[in-house]
Amino acid sequence: MVDRTAHQTCLIIGASHAGVNAAFALRKQGWKGNIKLFDREPELPYHRPPLSKVFLSGDTGVEDSLLKGISSYESENIDLQTGRSVTEILPKDKIVRLSDGETCSYDQLLLATGASPLMPPIPGLKSSHKIFGLRTAADARGIRNAFFASSGKRVVVIGGGYIGLEAAASLRKLGGRVTVLEREERVLARVTSPEMSAFFTRLHTDKGVSIATGRNVTAIEIKGSELEVFCGDGSRYAADMLIVGVGVVVNTALAQMAGLKISNGIAVNARMQTSDPDIYAIGDCTSFFHPRYKKEIRLESVQNAVDQAKVAAANICGIPTEYASLPWFWSDQFEVKLQMCGLASGYDRLVVRREEGDDPHQHSCWYFSGDKLLAVDAVNHARAYMLGMKLLKEGKHPAPEKLEDLSLALHPRTVLA
Amino acid sequence: MANITFITQAGKSLKLAADSGSVMELAVNNNVPGIDGDCGGVCSCATCHVHVAPEDWEKTGAPGDLEKDMLEFDDNVNEFSRLSCQISITEALDGITLKVAN
Numbered sequence A: 001m002v003d004r005t006a007h008q009t010c011l012i013i014g015a016s017h018a019g020v021n022a023a024f025a026l027r028k029q030g031w032k033g034n035i036k037l038f039d040r041e042p043e044l045p046y047h048r049p050p051l052s053k054v055f056l057s058g059d060t061g062v063e064d065s066l067l068k069g070i071s072s073y074e075s076e077n078i079d080l081q082t083g084r085s086v087t088e089i090l091p092k093d094k095i096v097r098l099s100d101g102e103t104c105s106y107d108q109l110l111l112a113t114g115a116s117p118l119m120p121p122i123p124g125l126k127s128s129h130k131i132f133g134l135r136t137a138a139d140a141r142g143i144r145n146a147f148f149a150s151s152g153k154r155v156v157v158i159g160g161g162y163i164g165l166e167a168a169a170s171l172r173k174l175g176g177r178v179t180v181l182e183r184e185e186r187v188l189a190r191v192t193s194p195e196m197s198a199f200f201t202r203l204h205t206d207k208g209v210s211i212a213t214g215r216n217v218t219a220i221e222i223k224g225s226e227l228e229v230f231c232g233d234g235s236r237y238a239a240d241m242l243i244v245g246v247g248v249v250v251n252t253a254l255a256q257m258a259g260l261k262i263s264n265g266i267a268v269n270a271r272m273q274t275s276d277p278d279i280y281a282i283g284d285c286t287s288f289f290h291p292r293y294k295k296e297i298r299l300e301s302v303q304n305a306v307d308q309a310k311v312a313a314a315n316i317c318g319i320p321t322e323y324a325s326l327p328w329f330w331s332d333q334f335e336v337k338l339q340m341c342g343l344a345s346g347y348d349r350l351v352v353r354r355e356e357g358d359d360p361h362q363h364s365c366w367y368f369s370g371d372k373l374l375a376v377d378a379v380n381h382a383r384a385y386m387l388g389m390k391l392l393k394e395g396k397h398p399a400p401e402k403l404e405d406l407s408l409a410l411h412p413r414t415v416l417a
Numbered sequence B: 001m002a003n004i005t006f007i008t009q010a011g012k013s014l015k016l017a018a019d020s021g022s023v024m025e026l027a028v029n030n031n032v033p034g035i036d037g038d039c040g041g042v043c044s045c046a047t048c049h050v051h052v053a054p055e056d057w058e059k060t061g062a063p064g065d066l067e068k069d070m071l072e073f074d075d076n077v078n079e080f081s082r083l084s085c086q087i088s089i090t091e092a093l094d095g096i097t098l099k100v101a102n
Ligand SMILES: Cc1cc2nc3c(=O)[nH]c(=O)nc-3n(C[C@H](O)[C@H](O)[C@H](O)COP(=O)(O)OP(=O)(O)OC[C@H]3O[C@@H](n4cnc5c(N)ncnc54)[C@H](O)[C@@H]3O)c2cc1C
Pocket: A013, A014, A015, A016, A017, A018, A019, A038, A039, A040, A041, A048, A049, A050, A051, A052, A084, A085, A086, A087, A112, A113, A114, A115, A116, A134, A135, A136, A163, A251, A254, A282, A283, A284, A285, A299, A300, A301, A302, A303, A305, A328, A329, A330, A331, A332
């Protein structure tokens, strides 16, 4: 099919989880024409999740976790251009402009521009050789260098979200004296239940990370080789370096200039099409109506980036496909692997199941709205996670009292209502 | 150097070789269809599922606990299932055949 594509160009802005997967999915779905893939970062596209995990604490570099080997781009005839930034989209002419002034025309355009760390307007807070966001390989390298260069190894992490906590765990493992400052009354407040927040607070505290909640950072001062962090409640923290993990700003500037509809991200329909039918958007930068949850959401996860990439590629190749995937996510901190599926928001009942095995961390949280299973958080418990995935995908609902019964093994046959 | 043969769902046979890294990385770097490796090899996604040829099972060995749990409820699981990100490439794997499960 799609011979019409033979002389066309699909141009992709952003070569990370979303953009790279889209490029390969386009070939798989039969796109015969050019595929151009631009990214402003200089590296070959790599996995981002390790940046706050093994990349910070271990000896591996991003070159050890590339999304695809360099030869795959050649063999699939994907024209990957790294270190190239797109500055403007001219949708009427179907042209994009690059920072060096060059222009490039397209037939179909795919925006996979992701998000960037939010640097809140706090006096003294701006990226420097001691103050970092954490999104790119360069950020992670900067953090490692600053950490090893500092004698005190005092790290303050602003923001107790997943990235902040992972970075805290990784640097603690290297012997850092790490403090996490969280504005809300609990870590992970925006993304999970009080029970999970309490679990991670305990885990970090036991490992020697200091977690201070209710700390609204109001100013940062540089004093000689030291940084001082001031909070609204009068507390202050001395540090050798600072990591800022308070959320992201979605990279919507290009889309906005091009006149595309923006809501909490670049607005797309179920086919990942923006308000311009020849421009698609995928991954962290999109805002979309999720049919499972019947509301408009934006997700920041590898799952969402990869699955939206596949949907967009199919549609661009003329195969009508709609996005309805079950969200899933993971986080690795110390010896704990958290795996999540579904979205818990709106739950009114929580079943916590603690196994009686050797691992004191192992447990799972099952979130319900009435009798309906919404989501599962599994800690060192892949079996609970995979069971949750299966049930959620099949739209089946386990009985809370059966989940609570430790004499019943976790299995679809035993837990269904 | 270990030579590893992948048989895709479409029945195509791909012979690849490497001396380090994981089997998932080898497959992803060479675009073996059906092995996506979305989580980057941390046993979180199950998109790298293979069936080891029965005669090679001794060479790859059985899955670890976490891996076994990740596979348990997979529709395509069988007694020779492995997540290929959890198989490190060494000389000992030379000559094995893996069928892509998805
Ligand atoms: C430290 C960290 C840990 C994470 N851990 C996990 C995890 O454990 N599990 C999980 O599921 N998810 C995790 N995530 C989230 C996951 O990495 C993101 O959801 C995913 O990267 C989104 O992919 P994307 O391609 O949509 O966007 P991004 O990865 O943000 O990629 C966007 C790309 O577009 C490029 N770009 C933007 N504008 C332009 C332009 N104008 N010109 C050229 N290029 C441009 C950028 O350089 C960038 O490479 C983590 C993220 C971070 C930062």
